[in-house]
Amino acid sequence: MRKNLIAALMITAVYLLTACNKEEEIYYSALGIIHISEDSVVIETDNGNRLLVDDRNRIGIPLVDNDRVIAYFTLVDRTAPAGIDLVIDIYDISKVLFKPVIELTSAIADSIGDDPLTVGSVWLDKDFLNLSFIYYGGQKMHFINLIRHPGELRTDTIDLEIRHNNNDDGGINSYSGFVSFDLSSLQNDVNDSVVLRIKAREFSNQTYRENFIYTW
Helix, strand or coil, rough: CHHHHHHHHHHCCCCEEEEECCCCEEEEEEEEEEEEECEEEEEEEEEEEEEEEEHHHHHCCCCCCEEEEEEHHHEEECCCCCEEEEEEEEEEEEEEEEEEECCCCCCHHHCCCCCEEEEEEEEEEEEEEEEEEEEEEECCCCEEEEECCCCCCCCEEEEEEEEEECCCCCCCCCEEEEEEEHHHHCCCCCCEEEEEEEEEEEEECEEEEEEEEEEE
């Protein structure tokens, strides 16, 4: 059963759970939401598995309940308690930038910006749109958002834009970024899915366009 579960994790989440062999140990990584209580730390991965952190003191960075994280870990060879799929040993964990979809208004248009970036990869899982991207800078903080235009949400198709504000950063260094957007505000009571038409302004006057089906 344990072997089947590990295989399922690796097959059903190409972006969300990967493994590599290092010093004869297998190291995994997973995206998910962390749940912190007084007596346990559990990571609920995007494909629905619950991972119990064996030693919570191995988590070095400050996190709070319901933070979105990417965790790097090995498996602990002991029986998982009820409601837990795997027991893990954390060797690194990072908080993931997690933002809502923003309705674009004239009041925030300047702060949202429309500067180019390079879209690395985009994928949907559960209520999350995950985005990896590349931008140029190095002197100031940049801002990334997913916006929709004002008006009533359509129940069949929603147009969304990835917006980048480089804050007038003249730096020339290349950086990579990663962000997850919460799509739950796009749900409706009419259907159980909607087509998301995503676009972004890229460099060299190119436009990224891709459609996704968001199901809830």
